[in-house]
Amino acid sequence: MPLGEMVGDKSDSRYCGVEAEFMDNMPQLLYININGGFDFVAAPLMDPSYRPSLMDCTNGIPVPPFAGSDLVLSPSQWSGHVVGKISSWIDLDSEDETLRSDSEITIKQEIAWASHLSLQACLLPTPKGVSCANYARCVNEILQNLNTMQLWLRIPLEKSDEDAGDSNSNHTTEGLVDAWELWNSFRLLCEHHSQLSIALDVWSSLPSINSVERWFGEPVKAAIVHTDSFLTNAKGYPCLSKRHQKLVNELFNHSIQVIISGNPVLDVPLAASNTATGTIRHPLRPYLDYIGYMYQKMDPIPEQERFELGYRDFLQSPLQPLMDNLEAQTYETFEKDTVKYTQYQKAVAKALLDRVPDEDTSTVTTVLMVVGAGRGPLVRASLQAAEETGRKLKVYAVEKNPNAVVTLHSLVKLEGWEKLVTIVSSDMRCWNAPEKADILVSELLGSFGDNELSPECLDGAQRFLKEDGISIPSSYTSFIQPITTSKLYNDVKLHKDLAHFETAYVVKLHRVARLAPTKPVFTFDHPNISTNKSNQRYIKLRFEIPPDTGSALVHGLAGYFDAVLYKDVHLGIEPSTATPNMFSWFPIFFPLRQPVLVAPGSPFEVHFWRRCSTKVWYEWCVTSPTSSAVHNSSGRSYWVGL
Template identity: 35%
Template sequence: MSQPYAAGESAGYHEIRPAFYIGQHDSTRTETLADLQYGQVLNSGFSFVTTPITNQHFHDRIVDLLTRSLAALKEDEAPGLRPDPIVPPLTTEDTSLFPASYTSGLVAYSSPWIDLCSSNHVVASISRQVLNLEVSYANFCGVRSIIIPGPREDSVKVGHGHGIAQYARAIQEAFLLGTRVNLIIHIPMYREPGLEEQVTVLSASEISEEQPQAEQEIDLFSSWDSWHTIRSICEYDQRLYVALRIPRMLPEKELQTRWFSEPLQYLTFGPSVFQTNKAGHPTLSRHHQDLIAKYMRLKHAPYFLLCDVGPELEEAADASEALIPPSAADFPTLAEAAAQSLREDKQKTLEHNAYAAYLRHLEREQEPLSYLEQTTLTNFQDWLQSPLQPLSDNLESVTYEVFEGDPVKYWQYEQAITEALKDWSEEKKPTSSPDGVVIAVAGSGRGPLVTRALRASEKTGVPVQVWAVEKNPNAYVYLLRQNQKEWGGRVTVVKTDMRAWKGPLVSGSPSPDEGPVYGKVDILVSELLGSFGDNELSPECLDGIQHVLAPGRGISIPRSYTAHLSPVATPRIFADVRQRAETDPGSKAFDTPWVVQLYAVDFVAQRVPDRGRFQCAWEFAHPLPPAAVAAVEARRQGGVAGGGGGSMAGGVGANDHNARHCRLTFVCRTRGVVHGLAGYFESVLYESADGERRVELSTLPDNIGRKSRDMISWFPIFFPLKQPLYVPPDAELEVSMWRQTDDSKVWYEWMIEAYMWVGPSQRVKVGASDMYICSSPLVGAIQNHPVYFAAAATAADAYEFPPKEYHDRDAFSHSELNLLSPACVSFHLRYVFLTRIAYSGVLSSKSERPERG
């Protein structure tokens, strides 16, 4: 015989699963539970319980007020006069909710009979006043959450748009009274018949409630549309949440994902949602179980609210019973007490709520959280991070340690180096050193890539000569120690910015008239990729060090990388950015790309032929071809017709080859809202000459599992919109993005336009965002210095490193610049230009860059 779920299986102690918090709601309850009743609910398997704020006496009083007001209005209706009645304050006869030690653990439920959407101004006014009274009083009593029944008709239905706006306005006003409470709108996932409140709303007699017919077509997104209107009017208040009514028939995945991205507080289940198994116990369909499993992976997972599923509660004891003196029956013998205890335990087991027990069973059946979910992925869900600035900041050891905690990335890098060494040996390429293939790790940090390069050499048997180049003086010390303790002195450690490095030192000065001799690098390894691929200025950095790469045969790892975009809806993140912008207007939060582990997100676009959900914006490849290098040098030296050309800002255009632009078209089948653009990247670390073998990295949701599964080194980047862009059904989104440069900085610009087709060859614009420009302070006009033009004409391989005392200087005075040779000044200008880099891709000084959030 099957056992109840309460008997349950025991989970392993080492496994961590999402925790279920299950609440109980009775729509017929009109009084706050007494202590004994509250204990009965908790003992039957629930974690919390809802309570009405007012009672039946208050309801009768309001109905009487409405009746008298409507009658008076008909008798004496003057043009232009709207004498709305005033709801009197609450009395002790109107409520049984009072401040107590357990009140903060209760969830208040507003009166479901009010009609905030009513077209009758008297009904709407009384309903609004009732809501304000209840919210204000519950806030006074110490309640922390109030559930408010949502509108029963949606704004997309003809004639009901005003009602939804009126409802949202009432919620916005309630926030002013409930200063310490969260307001939770109880709304169905879609308008499934029978899913609404069964209570008759407060309405005039001549207003009939329109019941949905079974044969009518159901608009799946109308309920979400109403919710979007409510939260938009409430300006994405962070105290506004959703209690989502789960239907018996789950809708398409697009709608499930849409609600997944919203601020969910409760998933509510009525008895009609459950099925009955052969043993007579309630169960949920496999589709419902999958939905629960997905939703419970959220960092702030929703609670469960079981509606009208019991238990049956005893009537509260009358106070006079406490005065009855005890009898002999109240003092049983030990044997009688033991027998009574056994009967009570058996009764408690039988009375354990079957619905709550089933959810506890589902809790035990959840997939355990993986190690990454426990430590990283869950903790960082939808959490905005101010980007690191590794080129302008000297990172701390703990920051490097976090990066090194991702074994997938470094394994892929090791595989790329291994494949490169194999091909080098098989093709019998000449090496730049008689000791073997010369490998340089540019930006070594604490040396994880150096270790992988040595390991690849050991696996392939190909001898290598490894150089570790690092500008961070503190990491430089650590690299020296690593070379002594771990690498056995096989690595040459160089402290310099990679763009200042002249290459491996072959020999010192053979004579006073000649300088040192520098060699070339066969394989250049770097990890300069950002969340959008190029947003940490990998193109500019690798351009600056390309001159050390062996011409014709040198290999760059990574070989190439592409940036990808997708329009997304992410209400939680948008509300967070909005709050930052309001708290600190000077932060320009909406003009800043944020690094964030996107999780509660809805990808607005659908995959259709020739139009994917994620589309490539642009690509960079290394090393640059000789023609591109020659063009860059010509621009830098002014060797083009009419001068250097370049940007309108006055630069010579030496970095114009790294500017990019894209215009992407996304197709949106269902209506929705866009809060910004999600940015990802893919990178080919190494590709064999025949193209058959590739080692790749990817953060694209569609490809990460195939190319670099479980890699967590990079979170996506988010380009926000200040005003959410509403998208109608069957629309197209045109995304335009620019990567701009003027030789002194690099920045992004982006905008989105929405179009609808009105004919076979014509479409109209129905919405558009502003043009957003990535904000960051500009670098000072160093180009105006009198020695700039002479210095800029010096070839890159002729740059002399400045004296040691100038290595870490951010700026020079006019007299100090004049003391340097033109070549030194040129290097300094390039050094300042390339090291003042903000994460967003904008060059800025340390004193001017945006502070971390």
């Protein structure tokens, strides 16, 4: 039975497995563990004493001693309840030629058998030493012809030599400073193959918080939590330390399955035999119950998160609002974001109060222009702000999309706004306004602030704003940060072309590791009173990744924005200041054609350009610790049309 189920949660983390030793009676092994409450077993498929070099080959190729035939379980049992464990003795980088040869033959036989059984995944043993080149070569060769089965490389989540405190030397890979380095070497040799994933071994000792966090940008499918990582509570039952609890919660949040491994190390009284079925309570059941308890006490997924579940780590091309007319469904999605329009209403209300003193409320009418009115949500927010503050308002609703204009006319008629609202069907950059505006309101912001050409549009509309007029928003700033995101990198790589690596994507970031705090990139102010009206920009940014993170691979840059609507009213998605419960914008992702390895304590330096001609585009590159190509030179792959 799954650990539990929260509304909207269909993730793999609901299922908890158990690691088992070899048993030549697979139906019995499965019966014991599934009846014991576990959802699947990670079990060897082959007798651990098997060695190809010891087999009698007089009759040709030896038949290895598998755990029964494929008929001992049904296909659904094999695929739904068994993860194959590749023999732990294999060592493809051994100096012993016989062992190396036996290892290569065995791993190919076992994975072929697991594939024949339609298993969903196989657990590969941890590389024996620092070098893993031949092991990776063999696995990469297998991956080239593998069906949909995943291969999980077992990697210890442990303290590195550079971490403070004691080291769990019993479980440390010999000669290894950082287990992540071993994983990175292995996956690079396997060309970032999408079917190669990670199973993390979790012991009693954990590395630094920053070191742990980088794993959430990697393809971790399972975490093998060993019984010796548990503590004992006052009643003698297993529990986890605060740090381990936080780790397990993060595993759940990232759809990573827990596998319990080891022998019970606590003297917990077992339940009496069930005479009706003749079964005995599983010795690891107290550990399973605790993991289930942790899952069930997690906070329910908020409504906003449930809405966004289907968008997690899904690459979308940014909107082209000037070139393309938005569809009704797009308008409807944005209009559901009540938080955004509440912020706009607050900003307009404050601007009206500053613009019109209390003594002039009966005589002064403020001219407000909504440029890019869409289907009218900003018109509504502005009129509600006027009603709230007791100010008179005259509204011009300027919209270039003729289909949205139809809806605007219906809205004005339905609400009885005919005397308050004038609808203008025109591009704001071409419209000749009959009078100047006191307040200019727009929602032209993209995920990166300026990426939907708000600067160009508002510069064009600025001519009909009074010299002392107010623009809402008054400014906006873009931000970037380096991230690890193996999932997104592989998704881009699937296209097998340059253009997709030089395109920015809107994406709900989920399985990512944010390696350093964000830094501001470009800021635009409105109205633009600068003598230099160019919207071209260039900046060089230097990020310091915390030394205790260890090495990390940067797959790209995550982009965000923060906007000042008016005075202290802001909205944005920059992580440290993000507006709560707002879903109109997902972050933007700028990929790197070749991921960049950053060593502990090394700076990461990136250059960013905003270029303008008859179109607008971004260019980006890395210059430290290594140099990359300049991405999207001359806007050859990705641009926004004016």
